[in-house]
Amino acid sequence: MCGIVGYVGEKLAIPMVLECLKSLEYRGYDSAGVAYVDGKKLEVFKRVGKLKILSNFIENKIIPASCAIGHTRWATHGEPSEKNAHPHTDNLSVLALAHNGIIENFSALKKDLNTQGVEFYGETDTEVFAKLLQQNIFNENAIKSENYAMHSTMHNTIKVTKKCIIMAIKKTIMQCTGSYAVVFIFKGIDDVIFFAKNKSPLIIGESKYGKMLASDTPALLGKCEKFHTINDGEFGYISKRSICIYDKDFNKIKPYFMPIKLQLNEVILGEHQHFMQKEIEEGAKSVLDTLDRLDSQKILAKIPEQIFDINSNFYITACGTALHAGRIAKYLIENQLGESVDLDYASEFRYKRPQLNSRSVCLCISQSGETADTLSCLELSKEFGATTLAVVNVRGSRMESIADYIIPTSAGPEIAVASTKAYLAQLGAIYALIAHMAKIRNKSLDFSIDEIKSIVKANENVNYENELKEVVELIKNEESVYFVGRGLDYLLAMEASLKLKEITYIHSEALPAGELKHGSLALISEGCVVFAILTQSDLIEKTLNNVHELNSRGAKVVLFTPFIELKNFVYKLIKLPNVKNLLAPFVALKPLQTLAYLSAISKNLDPDKPRNLAKSVTVE
Ligand code: G6P
Numbered sequence: 009m010c011g012i013v014g015y016v017g018e019k020l021a022i023p024m025v026l027e028c029l030k031s032l033e034y035r036g037y038d039s040a041g042v043a044y045v046d047g048k049k050l051e052v053f054k055r056v057g058k059l060k061i062l063s064n065f066i067e068n069k070i071i072p073a074s075c076a077i078g079h080t081r082w083a084t085h086g087e088p089s090e091k092n093a094h095p096h097t098d099n100l101s102v103l104a105l106a107h108n109g110i111i112e113n114f115s116a117l118k119k120d121l122n123t124q125g126v127e128f129y130g131e132t133d134t135e136v137f138a139k140l141l142q143q144n145i146f147n148e149n150a151i152k153s154e155n156y157a158m159h160s161t162m163h164n165t166i167k168v169t170k171k172c173i174i175m176a177i178k179k180t181i182m183q184c185t186g187s188y189a190v191v192f193i194f195k196g197i198d199d200v201i202f203f204a205k206n207k208s209p210l211i212i213g214e215s216k217y218g219k220m221l222a223s224d225t226p227a228l229l230g231k232c233e234k235f236h237t238i239n240d241g242e243f244g245y246i247s248k249r250s251i252c253i254y255d256k257d258f259n260k261i262k263p264y265f266m267p268i269k270l271q272l273n274e275v276i277l278g279e280h281q282h283f284m285q286k287e288i289e290e291g292a293k294s295v296l297d298t299l300d301r302l303d304s305q306k307i308l309a310k311i312p313e314q315i316f317d318i319n320s321n322f323y324i325t326a327c328g329t330a331l332h333a334g335r336i337a338k339y340l341i342e343n344q345l346g347e348s349v350d351l352d353y354a355s356e357f358r359y360k361r362p363q364l365n366s367r368s369v370c371l372c373i374s375q376s377g378e379t380a381d382t383l384s385c386l387e388l389s390k391e392f393g394a395t396t397l398a399v400v401n402v403r404g405s406r407m408e409s410i411a412d413y414i415i416p417t418s419a420g421p422e423i424a425v426a427s428t429k430a431y432l433a434q435l436g437a438i439y440a441l442i443a444h445m446a447k448i449r450n451k452s453l454d455f456s457i458d459e460i461k462s463i464v465k466a467n468e469n470v471n472y473e474n475e476l477k478e479v480v481e482l483i484k485n486e487e488s489v490y491f492v493g494r495g496l497d498y499l500l501a502m503e504a505s506l507k508l509k510e511i512t513y514i515h516s517e518a519l520p521a522g523e524l525k526h527g528s529l530a531l532i533s534e535g536c537v538v539f540a541i542l543t544q545s546d547l548i549e550k551t552l553n554n555v556h557e558l559n560s561r562g563a564k565v566v567l568f569t570p571f572i573e574l575k576n577f578v579y580k581l582i583k584l585p586n587v588k589n590l591l592a593p594f595v596a597l598k599p600l601q602t603l604a605y606l607s608a609i610s611k612n613l614d615p616d617k618p619r620n621l622a623k624s625v626t627v628e
Contacts, residue, residue: 009035009036009082009084009108009622009623009624009625009626009627010035010036010079010080010081010082010094010107010108010109010208010223010622010626011029011032011033011034011035011036011079011080011108011222011223011224011227012032012077012078012079012094012106012107012108012189012190012191012210012221012222012223013025013028013029013032013077013078013079013191013220013221013222013223013227014075014076014077014078014106014191014193014201014203014220014221014222014246015028015075015076015077015201015218015219015220016074016075016199016200016201016218016219016220016246016247016248017074017215017217017218017219017220017248018074018217018218018248019074019217019218020071020072020073020074021044021071021073021074021075021076022042022044022066022069022071022073022076024076024218024231025042025076025077025078026042026059026062026063026066026078027231028078028220028222028227028228028231029042029059029078029079029080029227030059031224031226031227031229031275032080032222032223032224032226032227033058033059033080033617034423034424034425034616034617034622034623034624035080035082035108035223035224035622035623035624036080036081036082036083036622037057037058037059037080037081037082037617037622038056038057038081038082038083038088038093039054039055039056039057039080039081039083039088039089039090039092039093039094040054040055040057040058040059040061040062040078040079040080040081040093041053041054041055041062041078041079041081041093041094041095041106042054042062042066042076042077042078042079042095043076043077043078043095043097043104043106043193044071044073044075044076044077044193045073045075045076045104045193045194045195045197045198046071046072046073046074046075046198047198048195048196049195050097050101050102050103050104050193050194050195051071052095052097052104053065053066054090054093054094054095055090055093056088056089056090056093057088058617059080074199074218074248075193075198075199075200075201076193077095077104077105077106077191077192077193077201077221078095078106079093079094079095079106079107079108081093081094082622084110084133084627085110085114085131085132085133085134086130086131086132087131089130091129091130092130092131092132094106094107094132094134095192096130096132096134096135096137096138097138098138098139098141098142098143099126099127099139099142100142100159101195102142102145102157102159102168102194102195102196103138103141103142103145103192103193103194103195104138104192104193105134105137105138105141105190105191105192106134106190106191106192107133107134107137107188107189107190108188108189108190108208108209108210108223108626109186109187109188109189109206109207109208109626109627110133110186110187110188110627111133111134111136111137111184111185111186111188112133112185112186113184113185113186114133114136114137114184114186117136117140117183117184118136121136121139121140121143124143126139126143133186134190137180137184137188137190138192140180140183140184141176141177141180141192144176144179144180145168145172145173145176145194146159146166146168147176148168148171148172148173148175148176157169157194157195157196157197159195159196168194168196168197169197170197170200170245173194173197173202173245174202174243174244174245174252174254177202177204177243178243178254178258180204181204181206181241181243186206186207187206187207187208187380187626187627188204188205188206188207188208189203189204189205189206189208189209189210189223189238190203190204190205191203191210191221199247199248200245200246200247201221201245201246201247202243202244202245203221203238203243203244203245203246204242204243205238205239205240205241205242205243206240206241207240207380207383207406207626208223208626209223209224209237209378209405209406209626210222210223210238211223211224211225211228211235211236211237211238212235212236212238212246212251212263213228213231213232213234213235213236213268214232214233214234214235214236214251214265215231215232215233217231218248219246219247219248219251220232220246221246224402225268225270225404226270226275226421226423228268229268229270229272229275230272232268233267233268234265234266234267234268235265235266235268236251236263236264236265236266237266237404238253239255239261240256241255241256242254242255242256242261244261251263266404269403270421274420274421275421275423281609282424282605282609282614282615282616283422283423283424283616284424284426284428284511284601284605284608284615284616285605285615287422287423287424287428287429288428288429288598288601288602288605290419290420290429291428291429291432291597291598291601292432292464292465292467292468293429293468294417294418294419294420294429294430294432294433294436295432295433295435295436295460295464295594296436296461296464296465297418297419297420297433298416298417298418298419298433298436298437298440299436299440299457299460299461300418301416301418302415302416302436302437302440303440303457307414307415307416308415308440308441308444309444310413311397311413313448315369315395315397315413316369316444316445316448316449317367318347318449319367320367320368320369320395321350321363321364321365321367321368321369322341322347322348322349322350322368322369322371323349323350323351323352323357323362323364323368323369323370323371323389323394324337324338324349324350324351324370324371324372324373325351325352325353325354325357325370325371325372325373325382325385326353326354326372326373326374326379326382327353327354327355327374327379327381327382327625328427328506329375329426329427329430329431329503329506329507330373330374330375330379330382330399330427330430330431330434331351331353331354331373332431332499332502332503332506333373333399333431333434333435333438334351334371334373334438335351335499335502336435336438336496336499336593337349337371337373337438337441337442338351339495339496339499340438340439340442340590341442341445343590344442344446344451344453344454344590345442345445345446345449345451350362353381354372354379354381354382354384354385355381355628357385357388358381358384358385358388362388364388364389364392364393364394365392365393365394366392366393366394368389368392368393368394368395369394369395369396369397370385370386370389370394370395370396370397371396371397371398371399371441372385372386372389372396372397372398372399372407372411373398373399373434373438374398374399374400374401374405374407375400375401375402375417375419375422375427375430375434375623376401376402376405376623376624377398377400377401377402377405377406377407377408378402378405378406378407378624378625378626379624379625379626380625380626380627380628381625381628382407383406383407383410384628386398386407386410386411387410390410390412395412395413396410396411396412396413397411397412397413397414397415397441398410398411398413398414398415399415399416399417399434399437399438399441400414400415400416400417401416401417401418401419401422401430401433401434402421403416415437415440415441416437417430417433417434417436417437418433419432419433422623423616423623424615424616424623425510425511425616425617425618425621425622425623426507426510426511426604426615426618428507428597428601431503431597432594432597435593435594436460439455439457439460440457443455443456443457454588454589454590455588455590455591459588459591460591460594463585463587463591463594463595464594466585467585467594467595467598470585470598472582472598472599472602472603473602473606475582475583475599476582476599476602476603476606477606478580479566479580479582479603480603480606480607480610481610482537482564482566482580483512483514483537483607484607484610484611486514486537487514487515488514488515488516488517488531488536489508489514489515489516489536489537489538489539490505490516490517490518490519490528490531490532490536490537490538490539491504491505491508491516491517491518491519491538491539491540491541492518492519492520492521492524492538492539492540492541492551492554492558493518493520493521493540493541493542493551494520494521494522494542494544494547494550494551494554495544495547496543496544496589496590496592496593497521497541497542497543497544497547497551497592497596498518498519498520498521498541499593500541500543500592500593500596500597500600501518501519501539501541502518503597503600504518504539504541504597504600504601504603504604505517505518506518507600507601507604508603508604508607510604510618510621511604511605511607511608511613511615511618512604512607512608512611512613513611513613513618513619514607521540521550521551521554521555522550522554524554524557524558525554525557529557529558529561532558532561532562532563533561533562534561534562535562535563535564536561536562536563536564537563537564537566538558538563538564538565538566539565539566539567539568539603540554540555540558540565540566540567540568540569540578541567541568541569541596541600542567542568542569542571542574543568543569543570543584543587543589543592543595543596544589544592545571545589546589548571548574552574552577555567555574555577555578556577559577559578564579564580565577565578565579566578566579566580566581566582567580567581567582568582568584568596568599568600569581569582569583569584570583570584570585570586570587571586582599584596584599
């Protein structure tokens with residue numbers, strides 16, 4: 009969360025930074041800001057809300073700067089306001105700094121600076137970092153006669169050089185704990201952007217027009233041909249002509265550039281209105297691409313077989329939608345392989361003292377590969393000697409560099425905050441993993457990978473938009489709705505409910521259908537909308553009993569099912585393709601995701617950027 013960009017080069021820096029920030033808005037959109045340095049001038053522009061507001065404000069200003077930084081914020085410390093927006097400056101306004109992450113000891117540092125007379129205008133941890141850094145810079149002595157900037161304080165005149173700044177970064181990051189990717193510019197030091205990185209992502213891009221720093225590769229698309237990934241503990245600067253990187257032991261590091269493989273059409277809307285709509289349509293492709301890649305590159309076969317030993321203790325952890333994919337993995341391992349699995353939210357997992365040891369296998373699932381809670385679980389599992397597997401979508405992510413074995417998904421860049429195609433790709437990877445484990449155990453399964461491919465292909469172009477219109481009207485003004493199902497259908501209900509609530513702000517709860525009568529039925533009154541999911545042929549009667557209970561209390565039940573004969577028992581039936589029980593997720597998700605998408609549109613909400621949320625949650 010929070011996206012940062014820096015540009016130095018031949019082109020106009022401010023338009024360049026604003027353009028690149030657009031591709032990082034998925035990381036937060038509470039406020040946006042840019043800053044540039046040009047000769048003796050350092051100027052900052054910030055606005056609360058989405059980037060568009062800032063862009064409109066700057067549009068007519070002609071700023072000839074060739075060096076600028078920018079930031080798009082997801083608020084952690086301090087409300088979304090102009091004073092808390094990045095870039096932050098120090099009391100003398102000699103530097104402007106943008107940050108992604110959390111400086112965990114910022115309160116203590118702030119107190120210390122306060123006692124030295126440093127004043128603060130906002131509540132952020134970043135402002136503390138900026139002010140501490142400025143103090144450290146001014147405490148460095150410029151010894152060499154390289155180019156320097158002169159700054160006057162109350163007591164004296166200070167010469168600041170690049171070297172001073174580098175020494176000050178080194179000192180500052182030693183004083184700070186937590187996660188940070190920071191970029192900053194300094195008044196009087198033209199065409200140089202300084203940086204430091206720990207745990208939050210930061211890359212350097214290069215082209216013949218200049219050099220860039222960014223949180224993620226989509227920001228560099230169409231601007232740079234290649235990128236270098238900065239490692240934890242590293243710091244340095246980029247300038248028009250050079251790149252200077254130091255590791256934590258102050259050794260100079262040579263950048264290692266890789267080509268940017270992303271295609272522009274993967275990150276633009278094309279004929280679609282929203283990324284969520286585009287990504288729901290790409291769900292089938294992401295399953296097929298994932299399965300093909302795992303197969304053609306023999307990725308699972310390369311993982312040592314003993315890891316899947318029957319006597320291993322299997323743990324699964326993740327957050328949000330990725331955890332819902334994990335729930336399906338647990339269901340399948342227990343149902344098909346007859347082995348038990350422990351699963352928990354990543355934010356809970358690490359604090360419940362899981363009994364991890366060298367016989368444990370921990371499977372982490374993440375679209376971004378950056379989610380702080382999931383990463384912590386991965387690190388914890390490794391500390392206890394467990395083997396770690398990670399299902400990850402973003403190449404080069406931190407999770408990829410930490411996990412013992414990677415099971416990559418091939419959903420391509422997912423831009424809408426609410427995950428859709430990445431979830432389907434995760435399911436593809438999970439089913440492939442279970443099939444692989446079954447093969448090692450010589451067990452037969454109730455599904456095959458070929459069957460998945462064929463039903464996904466057969467249903468790729470089914471469109472539910474027309475059929476769902478009436479249902480969307482039904483819930484548009486509801487305050488609360490429910491999703492129910494049994495077995496695998498309950499797991500789908502959880503994901504459908506999460507999707508609906510996060511982008512429509514309608515309160516939604518998912519329940520095992522059989523649990524209704526143990527509490528939640530008390531909430532059902534005349535006209536209340538309940539979505540029931542029924543894809544499991546062996547559960548028709550049981551789920552139908554629950555539908556009757558709901559009908560008797562006046563609920564309007566909308567049933568997602570392939571069994572059209574049930575039409576007369578419900579308010580409305582949405583027909584799903586009839587597939588084998590265990591393959592239902594591959595056909596049931598599209599209409600459920602579409603329901604959430606259309607409902608957000610009907611309420612005039614932006615489905616791609618739901619309030620208060622961000623896609624990559626890099627803080628715990
Ligand atoms: C955020 C996103 C969700 C996502 C979750 C986990 O909450 O809004 O869409 O499922 O993080 O993200 P990950 O990148 O680890 O899958």
